[in-house]
Amino acid sequence: xxxxxxxxxxxxxxxxxxxxxxxxxxxxxxxxxxxxxxxxxxxxxxxxxxxxxxxxxxxxxxxxxxxxxxxxxxxxxxxxxxxxxxxxxxxxxxxxxxxxxxxxxxxxxxxxxxxxxxxxxxxxxxxxxxxxxxxxxxxxxxxxxxxxxxxxxxxxxxxxxxxxxxxxxxxxxxxxxxxxxxxxxxxxxxxxxxxxxxxxxxxxxxxxxxxxxxxxxxxxxxxxxxxxxxxxxxxxxxxxxxxxxxxxxxxxxxxxxxxxxxxxxxxxxxxxxxxxxxxxxxxxxxxxxxxxxxxxxxxxxxxxxxxxxxxxxxxxxxxxxxxxxxxxxx
Amino acid sequence: xxxxxxxxxxxxxxxxxxxxxxxxxxxxxxxxxxxxxxxxxxxxxxxxxxxxxxxxxxxxxxxxxxxxxxxxxxxxxxxxxxxxxxxxxxxxxxxxxxxxxxxxxxxxxxxxxxxxxxxxxxxxxxxxxxxxxxxxxxxxxxxxxxxxxxxxxxxxxxxxxxxxxxxxxxxxxxxxxxxxxxxxxxxxxxxxxxxxxxxxxxxxxxxxxxxxxxxxxxxxxxxxxxxxxxxxxxxxxxxxxxxxxxxxxxxxxxxxxxxxxxxxxxxxxxxxxxxxxxxxxxxxxxxxxxxxxxxxxxxxxxxxxxxxxxxxxxxxxxxxxxxxxxxxxxxxxxxxxxxxx
Numbered sequence: 001x002x003x004x005x006x007x008x009x010x011x012x013x014x015x016x017x018x019x020x021x022x023x024x025x026x027x028x029x030x031x032x033x034x035x036x037x038x039x040x041x042x043x044x045x046x047x048x049x050x051x052x053x054x055x056x057x058x059x060x061x062x063x064x065x066x067x068x069x070x071x072x073x074x075x076x077x078x079x080x081x082x083x084x085x086x087x088x089x090x091x092x093x094x095x096x097x098x099x100x101x102x103x104x105x106x107x108x109x110x111x112x113x114x115x116x117x118x119x120x121x122x123x124x125x126x127x128x129x130x131x132x133x134x135x136x137x138x139x140x141x142x143x144x145x146x147x148x149x150x151x152x153x154x155x156x157x158x159x160x161x162x163x164x165x166x167x168x169x170x171x172x173x174x175x176x177x178x179x180x181x182x183x184x185x186x187x188x189x190x191x192x193x194x195x196x197x198x199x200x201x202x203x204x205x206x207x208x209x210x211x212x213x214x215x216x217x218x219x220x221x222x223x224x225x226x227x228x229x230x231x232x233x234x235x236x237x238x239x240x241x242x243x244x245x246x247x248x249x250x251x252x253x254x255x256x257x258x259x260x261x262x263x264x265x266x267x268x269x270x271x272x273x274x275x276x277x278x279x280x281x282x283x284x285x286x287x288x289x290x291x292x293x294x295x296x297x298x299x300x301x302x303x304x305x306x307x308x309x310x311x312x313x314x315x316x317x318x319x320x321x322x323x324x325x326x327x328x329x330x
Numbered sequence: 331x332x333x334x335x336x337x338x339x340x341x342x343x344x345x346x347x348x349x350x351x352x353x354x355x356x357x358x359x360x361x362x363x364x365x366x367x368x369x370x371x372x373x374x375x376x377x378x379x380x381x382x383x384x385x386x387x388x389x390x391x392x393x394x395x396x397x398x399x400x401x402x403x404x405x406x407x408x409x410x411x412x413x414x415x416x417x418x419x420x421x422x423x424x425x426x427x428x429x430x431x432x433x434x435x436x437x438x439x440x441x442x443x444x445x446x447x448x449x450x451x452x453x454x455x456x457x458x459x460x461x462x463x464x465x466x467x468x469x470x471x472x473x474x475x476x477x478x479x480x481x482x483x484x485x486x487x488x489x490x491x492x493x494x495x496x497x498x499x500x501x502x503x504x505x506x507x508x509x510x511x512x513x514x515x516x517x518x519x520x521x522x523x524x525x526x527x528x529x530x531x532x533x534x535x536x537x538x539x540x541x542x543x544x545x546x547x548x549x550x551x552x553x554x555x556x557x558x559x560x561x562x563x564x565x566x567x568x569x570x571x572x573x574x575x576x577x578x579x580x581x582x583x584x585x586x587x588x589x590x591x592x593x594x595x596x597x598x599x600x601x602x603x604x605x606x607x608x609x610x611x612x613x614x615x616x617x618x619x620x621x622x623x624x625x626x627x628x629x630x631x632x633x634x635x636x637x638x639x640x641x642x643x644x645x646x647x648x649x650x651x652x653x654x655x656x657x658x659x660x661x662x663x664x665x666x667x668x669x670x671x
Contacts, residue, residue: 070446121634124390124446125587129634132574133627139620240620249450262444294465297458304451308443 076134109221196264401554406564522589
């Protein structure tokens with residue numbers, strides 16, 4: 001019996017391992033962990049913790065992209081949800097705060113979904129509207145100030161620990177399991193992939209494509225608002241201008257690195273989250289190495305290009321050739 | 331016909347909005363304010379002209395803001411630190427921009443990748459390079475800069491039509507001529523209408539794609555030079571997020587994001603509408619700047635919904651005479667995508 005390694009996802013896992021190894025070379029204590037005040041500390045935990053917002057965003061984004069759409073508004077939704085949570089935090093209990101932030105995210109997702117599924121506006125344009133207006137709305141909620149709060153419950157969401165792991169990491173893990181259970185435990189994932197593969201054919205064969213598209217944008221809004229709450233809890237305040245700024249691009253990047261095509265179709269939740277971790281491991285590595293953080297963008301650009309070229313349809317012929325070559329080998 | 335309707339609606343919104351503003355603050359209706367509006371939005375107008383070409387051809391260019399940032403930093407460094415004469419520096423930076431745009435166009439065409447993600451990588455790359463060049467704001471003290479900022483045509487009523495506003499108007503006219511009167515422009519419309527059909531007609535799709543992104547990057551470079559005149563400095567964080575303002579201006583100007591339809595004059599009106607909202611908020615004084623974003627968002631929504639409605643209408647009227655003779659086709663139906671107005 002031979003050990004079968006799943007071919008799909010190998011590249012991402014290898015990339016993550018290689019980047020972690022480079023990080024280890026750059027900083028010898030990279031894999032050191034120590035327990036303090038009931039919470040694990042260390043660079044690896046840091047990568048997980050810092051990668052949480054993008055990982056959460058990519059969970060919603062991967063479903064949207066699987067239907068052939070895109071959601072540019074997630075960063076703005078983060079800002080709105082963070083502003084909502086921060087302005088309620090000191091006067092209301094934690095469940096109320098979280099519920100209202102999630103409700104805001106749901107409303108944003110519903111708006112995007114209606115524009116795309118019902119009014120049939122191109123996803124880039126439809127979500128551009130909320131991306132432009134969203135930060136304005138967030139500033140309206142915070143009245144242009146940076147709202148700070150001291151509520152220990154909400155702070156725990158960003159800085160606490162569950163069984164030694166930081167709370168954000170546990171939340172992200174929970175969301176990953178929940179999403180996977182809902183999408184892969186039922187036929188929903190298949191229907192989403194069908195919608196992205198060929199919306200018209202799916203519609204004709206009885207898939208409720210409109211409902212599919214609507215629900216993925218709503219889910220994306222929910223994930224974004226959760227990421228917004230965590231980002232606000234992390235800094236104990238809501239900054240409408242900078243919360244989640246440009247994170248939509250990182251989330252799209254994470255999904256693309258995770259092997260999901262921007263044209264829609266097949267997707268993988270786990271690999272999208274792996275993509276988010278790859279991005280964060282690179283960021284942390286550059287910080288640890290003492291190179292100027294400005295290098296970050298350059299490295300990211302090179303990675304995007306490399307991933308794109310690897311996925312390019314033109315290079316498909318080449319990969320098919322190597323696959324055949326691999327199969328003929330004993 | 332549909333395209334001219336869009337432009338007419340945009341023009342109406344601009345005039346009506348301006349009239350409302352002038353009703354509330356009579357001082358807005360002066361050449362002084364209007365000339366300032368042109369000066370403040372000069373760089374946006376130039377870069378939006380380039381974006382119009384890209385979007386009509388069915389693409390998108392997210393890298394323009396970063397290219398502007400790169401241009402200001404490079405120009406400032408070249409003039410102040412490396413002692414290169416200003417005009418040589420401008421030429422160098424425009425060549426670099428052209429190469430950058432050509433590279434993006436080549437990648438998009440050769441590897442058949444979505445422009446959205448390729449220009450996203452371009453955005454990271456250009457911003458990253460400008461960060462590496464310098465992270466501080468570098469003032470430019472070359473004599474030409476003060477000479478240009480002093481130059482202005484006096485308008486009746488005290489307005490000053492500055493050199494950069496004139497530059498924008500000239501570039502917009504040239505772009506409009508290029509788009510509406512040349513073979514290149516017709517090809518841009520054809521590409522946006524249908525890529526496959528364009529290729530079958532024998533138009534070289536690859537070189538066209540490369541040229542369109544080259545044009546967009548060069549215009550972004552020109553916008554960067556204008557921006558460096560506007561601020562008399564180079565800063566790697568300048569023009570962050572301008573790509574969104576630009577796309578919004580183009581869409582408000584009646585250009586279809588699916589490609590095949592649009593005009594430079596519409597884009598110019600779109601830029602002016604954004605500038606008008608900003609001016610109104612400045613005049614009011616009690617409104618915060620975030621209302622600009624909300625108003626822009628609302629306008630975006632209104633215009634896109636309008637376009638959707640017009641398109642649905644056109645589809646219906648072109649479906650109706652399907653069985654009838656072609657003579658019965660109403661003039662309101664969808665014009666062939668290539669037809670400029």
